[in-house]
Amino acid sequence: AQSVTQPDIHITVSEGASLELRCNYSYGATPYLFWYVQSPGQGLQLLLKYFSGDTLVQGIKGFEAEFKRSQSSFNLRKPSVHWSDAAEYFCAVQNTGNQFYFGTGTSLTVIP
Amino acid sequence: ETGVTQTPRHLVMGMTNKKSLKCEQHLGHNAMYWYKQSAKKPLELMFVYNFKEQTENNSVPSRFSPECPNSSHLFLHLHTLQPEDSALYLCASSRGDLVAGGGETQYFGPGTRLLVL
Numbered sequence: 001a002q003s004v005t006q007p008d009i010h011i012t013v014s015e016g017a018s019l020e021l022r023c024n025y026s027y028g029a030t031p032y033l034f035w036y037v038q039s040p041g042q043g044l045q046l047l048l049k050y051f052s053g054d055t056l057v058q059g060i061k062g063f064e065a066e067f068k069r070s071q072s073s074f075n076l077r078k079p080s081v082h083w084s085d086a087a088e089y090f091c092a093v094q095n096t097g098n099q100f101y102f103g104t105g106t107s108l109t110v111i112p
Numbered sequence: 113e114t115g116v117t118q119t120p121r122h123l124v125m126g127m128t129n130k131k132s133l134k135c136e137q138h139l140g141h142n143a144m145y146w147y148k149q150s151a152k153k154p155l156e157l158m159f160v161y162n163f164k165e166q167t168e169n170n171s172v173p174s175r176f177s178p179e180c181p182n183s184s185h186l187f188l189h190l191h192t193l194q195p196e197d198s199a200l201y202l203c204a205s206s207r208g209d210l211v212a213g214g215g216e217t218q219y220f221g222p223g224t225r226l227l228v229l
Contacts, residue, residue, distance in 0.1 A: 004154070032215030043116070043202055043220035051215040090155070094215055098143060098167055102155040 002027045004093050006103035013081050014111050021076040021106050023091030032094040033074040035065055038105075039087045047089075050074065061085070086110045115139050116221035118203050124227045125193065133188040133224045135203030143208030144186040145218065146178060149200040161186060162208045183208075193228045200225050 003026045013019055025031055032051050036044035048059025055067040065076045074091060091103045116137045125131050137144065146158040160168035161180040175197075177189040186203055200223045206216040 009152075034217070036220075041222070041225075043118075043222045044204075044218075046217060046219070049215070049217060092155075098145075098160045098162060098216070100145075100155075100157060100218065104152060104154050 002031075002093055002095055002099070002101045004091050004101050004103040006089075006091055006106050008106045009104070010107045010109070012109040012111060015083050016080050019076075019078045019081045019085070019108070021089050021091075021108070023074045023076065023103060024072050025074065025091070025093045025101075026072065027093055027095065029096065030069075033065075033067060034092040034094070034100075035059065035063070035074070035076045036090045036092060037061075037087045038090065044090060047076070081108075081110055083110045083112065115219050116203060116205055118201075118221035118224050120224060121222065122225045122227075124229065125190070126229055127193060127195075129193075130189070130191040132190065133201055133203075133226075135186040135188075135221055137184055137186075137203075137205040137219070137221075139205055139219060141205040141207055141219070142183050143206045143216070144180060144183070145204040145206075146186065146188050147202040147204065149202055149223070155202070159188075190226075193226075195228050198226055198228045 005024045034049045035047040038044050047063050048057050050057050050067045058064050088105045090105045094100045119134045143162045148156045158172045159178045179187040202223045203221040204218040206218045
């Protein structure tokens, strides 16, 4: 069965520091991978996605993610975090049907 | 108008009440989804509609009843809920024209925060 693991429940970083959020997935075929961000009281906003091609994908707000098939990972990175990046981040995988599987999320706190 | 809207944004109901959640998408999509988001748990996919036909029902209790009258609107009818049904209910939509090997991007609404007393 497909699953998504986000090992870090909560991460705290200083403003201006770099950020990496981890995501591992379990899926037999080539997955379609997503990162979403959720601010308090809001729905999920798409940051970036990987369907095929270049394994390093660029997203909005300066985020990027790298698909590593050998490690079954799709980690999210940002070189310099801003206070407005504080939110909940979700990794998701889609199979070849209409089924989407989400991780439990990583809560990001940014300190000045 | 924003892409996916949900009403109401907040709802408090007793266990004997009947209420409905509404979702509307303005993106021209053909697939719509209901998710349940509870604290510290992954998003749970509840129902999927593709071209107004229900394609997924992930063992959701019958006290939740979806309705999709057209590709732009999706409802979730609620009756005799339990306190453990309190959660954020998210609606999403996507193109819905999946072909073999294709991926879909979902667009989410802001959610309805439901409290069952």
